[in-house]
Amino acid sequence: MNDWLIFSSNAFITAFALYCASFIAYAIAVAGKRWSNREPAAHTARWGRIAFITALLGWAAHLTFFFTRWIGGGHIPTSNMYEFMTFLAMAIMFAFIVVYLIYRNTLLGAFTLPLVIIIIAYASVFPSQVQPLIPALNYVWLKIHVTTAALGEAFFAVGFAAALIQLIRVVDLTTTDKAGVRARRWTEFCLVIIIIIIGFLAAVFIFRGAGYHAEFRQESVLIDQQGQAQTSVKEVKYGLPPIVKPYNSDVISMQPFMGLQQPLFEAPSWMNGVNAGRKLNTVIWSVISGLVLYGLMRLIARKPLVAVIHPHLTDIDPDDLEEISYRAIAIGFPIFTLGALIFAMIWAEIAWSRFWGWDPKEVWALVTFLFYSVYLHLRLSRGWQGTRSAWLAVIGFLVVMFTLIGVNLVIAGLHSYAGV
Amino acid sequence: MIENSKCECGHQNPVGTVLCESCGKPLFEDSQNDADTPLEMRYDGVARRSQKEDPAIIDRIWSFFSSVKIAIILIFLTLVGASLGTIFVQESTLINLKTTEEFADYYEETYGTAGLIYHALGLSRTYESWWFVGLLVMIGTSLVICSLDRVLPLYRALSKQQIRKHLQFITRQQVVYTGRIEQEPEAWVAAAAQQLKRKRYRVWQEGSALLAEKNRFSRWGPYINHIGLIVFLLAVLARGIPGWHMDQYVSLYEGEREPIPGTNYYVQSDKFNLQLYKDEELADNQKGTNVVKLYETKAKLFECIDVCDDPTKEPVLRQVQQHAIHVNSPLQYKGLKLYQNSYRQHIRLISVHPSLMDTATGKSFGSFDLMMDNPKLTYDVGPYKIRLSDYYPDFGFDDQKRPMTKSREPNNPAFIFRVSGPGITGEEVYSYFPLPNASSKDFQESLNAAFKEAGANTGRFTFKVANMFQQGKMEGVKYSEFSTFLNVRVDRAMPYIWVGAAISMIGLIMGFYWQHRRIWLRIDDGMLSLGAHTNKNSYGLRADVASTLGKTGITVTPKELDNRRNVR
Numbered sequence: 001m002n003d004w005l006i007f008s009s010n011a012f013i014t015a016f017a018l019y020c021a022s023f024i025a026y027a028i029a030v031a032g033k034r035w036s037n038r039e040p041a042a043h044t045a046r047w048g049r050i051a052f053i054t055a056l057l058g059w060a061a062h063l064t065f066f067f068t069r070w071i072g073g074g075h076i077p078t079s080n081m082y083e084f085m086t087f088l089a090m091a092i093m094f095a096f097i098v099v100y101l102i103y104r105n106t107l108l109g110a111f112t113l114p115l116v117i118i119i120i121a122y123a124s125v126f127p128s129q130v131q132p133l134i135p136a137l138n139y140v141w142l143k144i145h146v147t148t149a150a151l152g153e154a155f156f157a158v159g160f161a162a163a164l165i166q167l168i169r170v171v172d173l174t175t176t177d178k179a180g181v182r183a184r185r186w187t188e189f190c191l192v193i194i195i196i197i198i199g200f201l202a203a204v205f206i207f208r209g210a211g212y213h214a215e216f217r218q219e220s221v222l223i224d225q226q227g228q229a230q231t232s233v234k235e236v237k238y239g240l241p242p243i244v245k246p247y248n249s250d251v252i253s254m255q256p257f258m259g260l261q262q263p264l265f266e267a268p269s270w271m272n273g274v275n276a277g278r279k280l281n282t283v284i285w286s287v288i289s290g291l292v293l294y295g296l297m298r299l300i301a302r303k304p305l306v307a308v309i310h311p312h313l314t315d316i317d318p319d320d321l322e323e324i325s326y327r328a329i330a331i332g333f334p335i336f337t338l339g340a341l342i343f344a345m346i347w348a349e350i351a352w353s354r355f356w357g358w359d360p361k362e363v364w365a366l367v368t369f370l371f372y373s374v375y376l377h378l379r380l381s382r383g384w385q386g387t388r389s390a391w392l393a394v395i396g397f398l399v400v401m402f403t404l405i406g407v408n409l410v411i412a413g414l415h416s417y418a419g420v
Numbered sequence: 421m422i423e424n425s426k427c428e429c430g431h432q433n434p435v436g437t438v439l440c441e442s443c444g445k446p447l448f449e450d451s452q453n454d455a456d457t458p459l460e461m462r463y464d465g466v467a468r469r470s471q472k473e474d475p476a477i478i479d480r481i482w483s484f485f486s487s488v489k490i491a492i493i494l495i496f497l498t499l500v501g502a503s504l505g506t507i508f509v510q511e512s513t514l515i516n517l518k519t520t521e522e523f524a525d526y527y528e529e530t531y532g533t534a535g536l537i538y539h540a541l542g543l544s545r546t547y548e549s550w551w552f553v554g555l556l557v558m559i560g561t562s563l564v565i566c567s568l569d570r571v572l573p574l575y576r577a578l579s580k581q582q583i584r585k586h587l588q589f590i591t592r593q594q595v596v597y598t599g600r601i602e603q604e605p606e607a608w609v610a611a612a613a614q615q616l617k618r619k620r621y622r623v624w625q626e627g628s629a630l631l632a633e634k635n636r637f638s639r640w641g642p643y644i645n646h647i648g649l650i651v652f653l654l655a656v657l658a659r660g661i662p663g664w665h666m667d668q669y670v671s672l673y674e675g676e677r678e679p680i681p682g683t684n685y686y687v688q689s690d691k692f693n694l695q696l697y698k699d700e701e702l703a704d705n706q707k708g709t710n711v712v713k714l715y716e717t718k719a720k721l722f723e724c725i726d727v728c729d730d731p732t733k734e735p736v737l738r739q740v741q742q743h744a745i746h747v748n749s750p751l752q753y754k755g756l757k758l759y760q761n762s763y764r765q766h767i768r769l770i771s772v773h774p775s776l777m778d779t780a781t782g783k784s785f786g787s788f789d790l791m792m793d794n795p796k797l798t799y800d801v802g803p804y805k806i807r808l809s810d811y812y813p814d815f816g817f818d819d820q821k822r823p824m825t826k827s828r829e830p831n832n833p834a835f836i837f838r839v840s841g842p843g844i845t846g847e848e849v850y851s852y853f854p855l856p857n858a859s860s861k862d863f864q865e866s867l868n869a870a871f872k873e874a875g876a877n878t879g880r881f882t883f884k885v886a887n888m889f890q891q892g893k894m895e896g897v898k899y900s901e902f903s904t905f906l907n908v909r910v911d912r913a914m915p916y917i918w919v920g921a922a923i924s925m926i927g928l929i930m931g932f933y934w935q936h937r938r939i940w941l942r943i944d945d946g947m948l949s950l951g952a953h954t955n956k957n958s959y960g961l962r963a964d965v966a967s968t969l970g971k972t973g974i975t976v977t978p979k980e981l982d983n984r985r986n987v988r
């Protein structure tokens with residue numbers, strides 16, 4: 001590793017630490033309003049400022065990471081999953097700063113920073129070493145395409161954060177009518193999903209820290225394009241204790257974990273894709289550790305998380321949140337269209353000889369675009385503003401995340417960014 | 421429903437008008453019911469073509485396609501359809517399969533029952549299916565009709581705006597202020613006008629009434645975007661016009677020249693070049709694997725200028741273009757593009773340069789060039805004449821143990837020569853297998869022995885490449901190490917696609933990064949009524965109004981101006 005890259009990875013750690021600090025400051029700004037002998041508005045303003053400045057410093061460190069890695073690695077760091085995800089986090093911070101400067105809303109920081117932190121942590125799951133470019137990626141339009149698409153998605157992310165606050169803000173903790181209870185449940189469910197993602201990260205990093213590994217030999221039968229069956233034997237490595245082992249596989253080595261000597265189940269036969277067994281195992285671990293985490297939080301709080309957060313949000317109008325969410329999406333939509341569709345088409349035309357090929361990643365970029373156009377058109381009619389539109393903003397971000405990560409995990413296509 | 425669309429101000433409005441075109445007063449009873457709620461300001465309440473009193477069939481179709489609700493449904497169905505197509509691979513990516521049964525088998529074997537169902541439902545061809553294309557066409561129709569339906573009325577409404585609006589119109593906007601003015605009305609209005617101009621509003625004043633407006637052009641953004649989308653969709657459809665779209669693959673070994681079907685062009689690969697990353701360039705988890713750094717085909721494009729259609733004669737070619745084709749750099753010539761698609765590492769003989777030798781002494785009588793494709797039929801070597809009597813490019817035996825060729829590729833070429841000349845009575849027959857491997861040497865020897873037994877030769881001659889291996893290199897043999905696959909494309913719709921995309925982008929930027937803002941105010945008996953409207957970013961509008969009022973002596977926070985909030 002050359003000096004630039006060493007410097008770069010230090011800058012990355014600094015950025016991460018500053019983001020965490022900023023998040024804590026935001027949490028104090030929002031949650032500490034009612035602490036004794038404080039004037040709430042002054043408290044929020046003071047800590048909000050501290051938090052924002054910390055976030056800015058973090059972003060500066062993040063930019064430093066980006067550019068030094070660019071110099072050290074010899075190409076723009078957006079060419080594998082680690083680099084792309086860290087870039088996305090950086091773009092989200094940029095979008096946040098832009099939207100914050102328009103609306104000066106402290107809550108937005110309190111919700112965007114954890115999102116950024118989660119994405120950076122997720123990026124760190126992937127190998128972080130600089131990899132040389134394969135021919136298809138070695139092109140200027142690709143850089144333009146990836147960066148603008150990520151920037152558009154970053155604004156959608158900020159729109160999502162604002163929409164989530166809005167949803168928590170508008171839940172009625174007292175009603176018992178059906179619609180009210182349903183809204184409460186679904187909002188809580190959103191939080192549970194986020195905690196499951198945190199659970200996934202916790203599991204990965206704890207077991208990685210402990211040096212856990214297990215290995216399997218899997219025999220798989222593939223039908224090639226001539227329709228011939230081909231058997232192949234592959235080794236599958238696990239970083240998490242195998243609750244599920246790959247379909248049709250034998251243990252090569254496995255450290256016991258809390259009495260787990262042997263995998264408990266075998267993945268079903270239809271899960272025969274590349275590393276499908278490991279992915280299933282990871283999902284199971286994420287759900288388990290997420291639910292454990294959630295259970296602990298419930299135990300400490302003794303009420304739903306929505307009810308914990310909701311009281312801190314009462315001094316902001318849902319309309320303001322709705323406006324922020326919509327505005328962020330409205331800023332992001334043209335950027336996304338330009339980056340994820342038009343630039344993508346220009347590049348595909350040059351690299352793959354066709355501007356559009358219905359590759360899964362392309363299709364999902366289109367689906368994202370169509371989804372947000374549905375969102376925008378629905379907002380033209382009045383019944384779809386407010387809470388419904390907030391739900392759409394939340395679902396829209398799920399679509400974005402599926403396009404970025406889900407497609408790679410579940411569907412493989414030409415966009416063969418590094419596997420998980 | 422018969423409506424009286426004449427307003428109290430005397431203006432006769434078209435049927436379907438919501439807000440009087442002239443003074444802005446709400447025309448419907450029911451919209452006056454909840455007299456506090458903000459008005460529906462879309463298209464300023466003017467009538468659209470789709471709102472007719474007694475619609476004929478054409479009007480019904482028109483209003484179907486002009487409905488935003490229908491548009492949303494269409495877009496949503498397209499979205500769902502498109503995502504269904506990504507569940508399993510599409511047939512179009514399986515280039516080796518042809519028939520429906522082959523596809524059905526593939527889906528069943530690969531994905532089980534779900535795959536079979538997927539294929540049976542036609543989802544394996546989602547994007548070419550009638551329903552998917554139909555949805556796109558319907559969206560296109562809807563785009564055309566909805567734009568026509570709205571853009572003219574909106575244009576009319578915005579180009580003839582009255583300055584003094586009905587009080588109800590003003591007090592039911594999304595941003596509202598009412599309060600006493602101490603100053604002389606006209607002077608106050610003039611001061612406010614001054615402030616608004618400073619914020620780059622265009623201002624019209626009529627006594628104590630005022631209209632301020634900015635960024636009207638951004639209202640055309642969505643329509644320009646829609647026009648761009650229409651152009652784009654039309655361009656996509658235009659690819660169906662014969663000759664507008666071509667998509668073919670050509671496979672070439674190094675040195676090979678092939679015609680491009682359906683055109684007057686020939687393409688030749690001079691050399692294929694593959695570079696791998698060195699181990700020290702790779703990340704730790706990649707070391708020891710072959711990561712490709714670059715692959716390119718040094719290609720030449722020829723145009724046929726004479727004898728193009730006579731298969732018995734060689735065409736006359738002229739080189740028109742030369743380019744090293746690699747992944748992000750196609751060869752281009754007059755709308756024809758050749759892309760690097762993929763490659764195959766595969767040794768293929770091109771020619772050998774064997775000698776005719778005396779078996780006993782090993783002395784060479786001379787040598788000749790032997791092509792694997794279209795070899796010449798006669799050769800003069802030293803004093804001898806050699807005639808090619810049979811050629812099997814891919815030598816093998818059929819069921820009855822007769823020699824035959826398995827394909828036209830020179831995978832295991834075999835030549836049968838007849839030699840005549842001094843000291844030979846008639847002709848002697850020899851076989852020659854140029855591939856330097858043991859099995860073809862065996863074949864060559866046993867066949868020649870069989871010929872000798874039958875009396876067809878005396879064993880005097882041997883065909884062989886002299887000194888084939890020299891310092892680790894092969895001499896006297898030309899071969900290609902790689903076959904390259906090129907994708908040949910013509911796409912005459914591309915310029916229109918880019919134009920459509922560009923128009924769309926301009927529209928999006930206009931519509932989203934600027935907002936149309938309007939402020940109406942009037943003073944009646946010292947009472948100021950102010951209403952303001954924008955199609956988005958009412959936050960910015962409230963800030964504008966609050967700061968204007970502030971500069972004219974009325975302190976008010978932006979939040980207090982929000983009429984929507986006050987209602988809730």
Ligand code: HEM
Nearest residue numbers: 373376380485486487488491495559562563566642645931
């Ligand atoms: C994929 C196709 C489409 C896309 C990407 C698209 C995009 C957009 C966008 C970005 C806006 C601006 C929204 C806003 O200002 O908040 C808009 C507005 C609009 N769209 Fe579409 N649209 C599409 C199809 C359609 C169709 C088929 C219709 C037909 C009814 C339609 C009707 C409208 C209308 C009426 C507006 C409002 C115009 C105005 O504000 O004056 N759109 N569209």
